[in-house]
Amino acid sequence: MYVMAFDNSRKENLSELIDVLFWSILISTFLSVYLSYLFSNRAIKPISRLINSIRTINSSKLSSRLDEGNRQDEIAQLAIAFNEMLSNLEISFQNQADFVSNASHELRTPLTIMNVESDYLLSRDRSPEEYKAHISELIGDIRKLNSLLNSLLELAHLNRDINIQRSPVRIDEVIYNSIHQVKSRFQDRKILLKINYPEADNDLLVNGNAGLLTIAFNNLLENACKFSDGEVVTEFLISEKFIEIIVSDSGIGIPADQIRIIFAPFKRASNVKYKSGFGIGLSLVAKIIEVHDASCEVTSSVNTGTQFRLRFERIAQSIL
Template structure:
């Protein structure tokens, strides 16, 4: 046999293995029949349904089968068969539905297996993705729990939240930071306030106890009463300052703006503090421009008096103070400059903190509580302005209050 015959035989053998069979009739007799062919099969069996473009007719016998050429199909029990009419006979090709059912059963189980694999893979991938998505939330919850327990130093690791939760983690860390700072400031504030209150109380108790130990002269009693009075005055000033800051922290601090001339208010404050400056030989020079605007006169006067008092307290003997009021870029700028020793850069950035004092020993002797600048800053901020400070250490300090014109 040549190569084509060999390939044809091999191909036919493969088809037979898959349940396909072929029968060829020639002159009414079976000329060729493959293995696996059913016994009850003939081209003249009833039930053959012809299919041709010109006509569709049910064949009744071999006489009509041989009248035209065409391809027909039929069901022969569990066999699906196709018939081809040729000039010399019939060619039948068929396949058992049992083979098809077996293939479909195998295909069904393959589909079921594939479905199970897809579902298992989807569940595994979903679990991994859900775990990764929940990990930052679990970390946030753990951090919040530790903070609620009192450890305010805890922060969320933002490097592990690169998705949309990263922004939330950043906001929460910022909130935790401000909360930590607020608690720390509150603790420090309470400790400093207690310390400030303890000193004058200790003085009053010591002086009173000393006066009661034995009888004193009127002069000694008068000295004791004067010391107790000064200490009480210091405590009263401290309590007023604390109440003022408490209103700031609670949001109850308000300013009552009214139309007025801020330059005139600053001039009034300068005239009020000038005798105190002249007592120390300090010269006060002013360059004040009258500016009409809306402001709380009482509060602004409080700020200016505090800045002028500091300029007098912390100035050299025979020093100078320069007070200016001018308009700059739609702002009223009030500056107070002194020729005192100045402030070191490390101290300058903390001077607006509560109870912060550059020279603690000197300030305590002068009756300073370290709250004046903090209150002044709160007043200026309530006016939507800024209180700035700059200092040339050894040459003097300048405070500038900038208020927007409305």
């Protein structure tokens, strides 16, 4: 009898234990699922908020910014990085919009003037001399427009295609060529060339694109002639690693606070109002310098003169 009673109570204890175990496993599983759902939801919420905010941003809303929260945790860092990217995009979109509006303005103004001029010319009969004078003025305007369009196309091409073909180029020949071309347009001007040739000819080689380099030096020399009346000097400084070319004039100079803007498209200094030009030349020069991994330093002083100092890496002798 005693043995039976013992067995029953063991069985009861065991089934109680199984019950307790069953419920505690069930409850703890439920609790852990519920808690992990709760916490993961809380952790994911800021990410979902970020995703929703990002979804509302498009090219016309580049000025909006994401909430940077406490600026500490990873999500805040992500928002900060995204906001930085938005700022850069906003600046480049704004630059592009400015470029298009400036280009349209620069093209429309001379076209309107040419239109008015042509209407005036046709409004009544004129003497052959009058026709000649007006037509040669129109041709002058067409040439200017043509040169602006060519510069804009070159700039667009350079902005699109960074892999410009480069090969060893004799930089002194490029500059002779440029001086020759600029002199044909500014016939009464003196453009001096100062150069101390090294013993080996190929000391003046750079890895470049002769066509683009000619465009760059044409622009620099043209500016020097246009914005000064005296001599223009082109000087070579040749060191072990670099070839420096300094184009200097003693002309009107550039106001100190405007030196940094003159390389941007359509930007001109405030003291050149009565000199012709569109403000595209130096943006081409800047791009050409960039694709040649070269550098440019400008020093200028109003009514004293301006110096553009370009520095190219020399092709090492061992590579040739």
